[in-house]
Amino acid sequence: MIIGGGISGLAAAYRLRELAAAREFPLEVKLLERSARCGGALETIRRDGFVIETGADSFISEKRACAELAARLGLGAELIPTREIYRKTFVVRAGRLVEIPAGFSLLAPAHLGPVLRSQLFSPLGKIRIAMEPYIAARTSDDDESLDSFVTRRLGREVLDRVAQALAGGIYTADPKRLSMAATMPRFVEMERRHGSVVKGMRAAENARAAQSSDVSGARWSLFQSFKNGMATLPEALAARLGESIRKGADVVGMSRNGNGWRLALASADSIDADAVICAAPAYAAARIVAAIAPDTAKILGAISYASAATVNLTFRASDFDGPPRAFGFVVPASEHRRIIAGSFSSFKFEGRAPAGAILARAFVGGEMSRAMMSLSDDEMVAAVRDEFRALLGVSAAPGIAEVRRWPDSMPQYEVGHLARVAEIERVVAEIPSFAIAGAAYRGVGIPDCVRSGEDAADAVFAKLATTK
Structure with a gap:
């Protein structure tokens, strides 16, 4: 049973x-x-040519259990990769979208060049990141929070401007309470093995490059989904x-x-x-x-557990004055906005919207924004529209608005x-x-x-x- x-x-x-x-x-x-x-x-809503994900929209391909189960079910041909030409992620900084530096993974960069050229960090913040390889590794094996780990290794700016938002998009969690060992063990291991997260990122990048040169045939993207939705x-x-x-x-x-x-x-x-x-x-x-x-x-x-909601909105491409051609964006808690992330489903995967249309969604709630879950559906849609107007410049009324609440759905x-x-x-x-x-x-x-x-x-x- x-x-x-x-x-x-x-x-x-x-x-x-x-x-x-x-x-x-x-x-x-x-x-x-x-x-x-x-x-x-x-849960997927299929309506008017849109494939609308109300929950998870993809899975990580490096962990093979999902793809292997799909293959045993005869669904292998249904798997699709992300559209790599749009593989960019932005973060909200001072009320506008700033691209996360190339090679930046969750909480650390593999290379300092893109970080130094980025508008995301202050001069002092960049110096602090550049110092990371020279900071002594922690010797204790005790568990540590995301807040503690990131500020100790890379500084407060990385936590407040990037890491909290990226982790929040996955775990909807408070960084002061989120376990590094349970959620991001590879970074803990990088510090233990290489004495530095940046050095560990470079080593991982070199290992992937060496592996890629030895493997022929198609390479799957980091994330996959199904043609007709998850x-x-x-x-x-x-x-x-x-x-x-x-x-x-x-x-x-x-x-x-x-x-x-x-x-x-x-x-x-x-x-x-x-x-x-x-x-x-x-x-x-x-x-x-x-x-x-x-x-x-x-x-x-x-x-x-934390509660969260997704708000899916459909627009005409002409409703946007040049939408960011990207997978989406995350919103740090320090920005004090009413959404924690936004994504462009129709850019991320093929076949999610008819020609000339854009499917976007926002994530609301989570541990750091519990009050948003008390809004009605109409109030939640209005809040998301206000944020999209401020951040993306789209003021047109959406064609479809779908709200899905997931109460007590995110284990902390x-x-x-x-x-x-x-x-x-x-x-x-x-x-x-x-x-x-x-x-x-x-x-x-x-x-x-x-x-x-x-x-x-x-x-x-x-x-x-x-x-x-």
């Missing part, structure tokens, strides 16, 4: 089906989803699982039933299962496992997160025929969620196969 029909739960259910078929093992897989639809934050993946999984999915089934608790489990539903029904994978959000998982693992439930319940990986997750996993491993999965533990990206679901399925199947 799988609890939760987001991408982690769907991936777990499909993986169990695959394992059972490969081993010719008799297994009935059931998935319980509390809402009326599966897919979680992967919902293609959960839709395909749900179609394969068919009647194994039960929607409107809200699991509120579980207890032992002989050698198996009994799941209690909000409807007062109960369902028996030999094994359970809980792919619900951590706060829901805490309630579900409270009776069988109260200590674990407390740790699960301590994982906080706070300092010490990996230690908490390790403790959760240790206790869960001791519970018979039970596993957890989802974005709350070891990655919020789509490939992370797919891998989490598949790992949980592997663990549970191994237990079932040895007991029968």
Whole structure:
């Protein structure tokens, strides 16, 4: 039994089906989803020639779990790369869009030249960045916040003007609480191995260049999506699982039933299962496992979540006075604006809008801007239009306006997160025929969620196969 029909739960259910078929093992897989639809934050609206993403619009291709699952589902030909000619990202600085220097990755540059030529940093800020290779590496292995790491290595300007905004676009988090070890371990490793993040960035760039020279054929971009939108993946999984999915089934608790489990539903029904994978959000998982693992439930319940919303707007290309030909822009909290990021879907991927039209979207809310979630849909659209008018110069009324709210959808990986997750996993491993999965533990990206679901399925199947 799988609890939760987001991408982690769907991936777990499909993986169990695959394992059972490969081993010719008799297994009935059931998935319980509390809402009326599966897919979680992967939802696509297809309307009037637009492909509108209301949640995640892509996945990182370096993590292969998502692309490999797509291939097994026969969706390999549906994958599309980003449009590299528009691969630029801007940041709002003093009320206008400034291009992030070439080679700048999340919080550090690989080369100082573009930084020194950029209008984004002050002369003193540039000097501080240039000093980074000469700053002694931290010797402690204790977890550290993004705020602490970036200011220690690169200075306050990098945090306030770039790193907080870029991290905010991914994690919608407070940099003073966001764990470096859980969210950006490669930068921690760069400091440990090279004594410098800038030196580590250069080494990584050289390694990629050497690898590229040894590889023939097409190279995928850093991000990929599907021709008809990200919902293609959960839709395909749900179609394969068919009647194994039960929607409107809200699991509120579980207890032992002989050698198996009994799941209690909000409807007062109960369902028996030999094994359970809980792919619900951590706060829901805490309630579900409270009776069988109260200590674990407390740790699960301590994982906080932020709420966010997306506002998609469609325009005619002529409504803009030269829109920035870019993937999008991020907005630092220090700018005190009402959106945290904006993107141009029709520039980022082919086929997202009809000819002569532009599809744009804004991200609202998050940990640093919780008050925005109290606005009505109309107020939220008006706020986004005001920001687009100020930042992009577009005052025309949108053709389509789609607001999608994602309450308590973004787990906050706070300092010490990996230690908490390790403790959760240790206790869960001791519970018979039970596993957890989802974005709350070891990655919020789509490939992370797919891998989490598949790992949980592997663990549970191994237990079932040895007991029968």
